[in-house]
Amino acid sequence: MKKLSVCVLFGGVSPEHEVSLRSAEFVLNSLDPEKYNVFPVGITKDGDWVLYGGTDYSLLPSGQWREHLGNRRAAISPVRGQGLLSFEGDCVVREWIDVVFPVLHGENGEDGAMQGLLQLAGIPYVGPHVSASAVAMDKTLTKLVADQAGIAQAQWHLVRNSELDSRMDEILEQIENRFAYPVFVKPAGTGSSVGVSKASDRESLRSALLNAGTFDEKILVEEFIHGREVEVAVMGNASPVASECGEIDSGAEFYDYDAKYITDTSVAYIPARISDSVAEKVRDAAVRVYKAIGCQGLSRVDFFVTYEDERVVFNEINTLPGFTSISMYPKLFAASGIPSGELIDELLKLAMEAGK
Numbered sequence: 001m002k003k004l005s006v007c008v009l010f011g012g013v014s015p016e017h018e019v020s021l022r023s024a025e026f027v028l029n030s031l032d033p034e035k036y037n038v039f040p041v042g043i044t045k046d047g048d049w050v051l052y053g054g055t056d057y058s059l060l061p062s063g064q065w066r067e068h069l070g071n072r073r074a075a076i077s078p079v080r081g082q083g084l085l086s087f088e089g090d091c092v093v094r095e096w097i098d099v100v101f102p103v104l105h106g107e108n109g110e111d112g113a114m115q116g117l118l119q120l121a122g123i124p125y126v127g128p129h130v131s132a133s134a135v136a137m138d139k140t141l142t143k144l145v146a147d148q149a150g151i152a153q154a155q156w157h158l159v160r161n162s163e164l165d166s167r168m169d170e171i172l173e174q175i176e177n178r179f180a181y182p183v184f185v186k187p188a189g190t191g192s193s194v195g196v197s198k199a200s201d202r203e204s205l206r207s208a209l210l211n212a213g214t215f216d217e218k219i220l221v222e223e224f225i226h227g228r229e230v231e232v233a234v235m236g237n238a239s240p241v242a243s244e245c246g247e248i249d250s251g252a253e254f255y256d257y258d259a260k261y262i263t264d265t266s267v268a269y270i271p272a273r274i275s276d277s278v279a280e281k282v283r284d285a286a287v288r289v290y291k292a293i294g295c296q297g298l299s300r301v302d303f304f305v306t307y308e309d310e311r312v313v314f315n316e317i318n319t320l321p322g323f324t325s326i327s328m329y330p331k332l333f334a335a336s337g338i339p340s341g342e343l344i345d346e347l348l349k350l351a352m353e354a355g356k
Contacts, residue, residue, distance in 0.1 A: 004098045006036045007084055011043040015194045016106035021060045023323035024103040028057040030340045039084055039095060041074050049074045051086045080122040099351050100125040103323060106190055110320045111137035124355025126347050128319045132294040136319045139188045139220050146314055149292040151285060153314040157221045161213030172202055179223050185209055188218035225313050227304035230272045232286040233332040237296045237354050242283035243332040247272035270335045274305050281312045289317055297350050300329045
């Protein structure tokens with residue numbers, strides 16, 4: 001059987017660069033070398049593309065991969081049929097690529113930018129296409145689609161960073177008139193909880209808005225939902241399926257970047273501590289969100305399930321979720337009977353099908 005040539009992209013010019021390195025280590029170690037010719041391409045924080053010449057993927061999270069002597073500068077050509085180009089002295093080496101797995105999180109990797117390049121190049125790739133990626137990356141656009149689809153979600157308010165200097169007091173008053181404290185403040189276009197804060201009074205709200213504004217022009221303010229944080233992994237093209245439900249107990253004020261990737265305070269419960277009937281509602285809502293946005297391949301969809309009356313409230317969708325050893329997406333499908341190697345195989349298969 002002919003091996004597929006798979007290019008795994010990682011790193012990226014993004015606040016989530018380090019998370020991508022951890023995800024790529026997991027994905028690369030899950031690819032069966034008997035099935036795939038693997039081309040690991042790292043994108044540095046400065047935007048250089050490097051074809052990693054090593055096979056020790058444990059060097060990725062620390063950044064040591066950049067020093068490997070076998071590395072070559074590289075690029076994916078937007079010209080159809082050229083594939084992956086790497087540069088050795090005055091020579092250009094061209095590699096045919098069957099499919100790309102963009103293990104990239106956040107800006108420039110998950111927002112439709114990379115998907116646009118791969119679309120131009122005519123190379124199938126894992127994950128949603130350009131429009132769905134862009135809509136899911138911008139939480140305010142996601143909210144509009146969810147509203148239109150009739151999906152229950154937290155009330156929200158849009159603030160623009162460019163207006164904070166001139167209208168801060170007015171903006172604070174608008175938010176306080178609409179919501180009771182606490183509220184959540186998020187940059188519209190980041191993942192991994194980068195730039196997200198929980199504000200419990202006017203001064204912390206002011207600080208949270210200024211902090212979120214350093215990451216994005218659009219800032220989302222959301223009402224606080226008192227409930228369990230429940231996540232579902234979704235996979236598929238025309239007929240997506242949802243995994244077992246998982247629950248995150250952050251062990252902190254909320255499930256922020258540190259709780260996800262640095263400290264050991266968070267605890268995952270798989271299955272989630274909810275009834276079977278509520279779990280079915282969560283899975284159904286996850287597929288509805290996935291279809292409404294136009295996703296394919298994969299996404300992780302996050303919800304709150306309220307403590308008082310077990311209402312299912314949509315939080316957000318992540319079109320290229322984390323693939324670290326502790327990430328919920330692979331763990332949820334593992335709990336649903338699909339181990340990591342088979343999961344990666346299926347995602348690559350779905351990408352090839354969608355790219356035909």
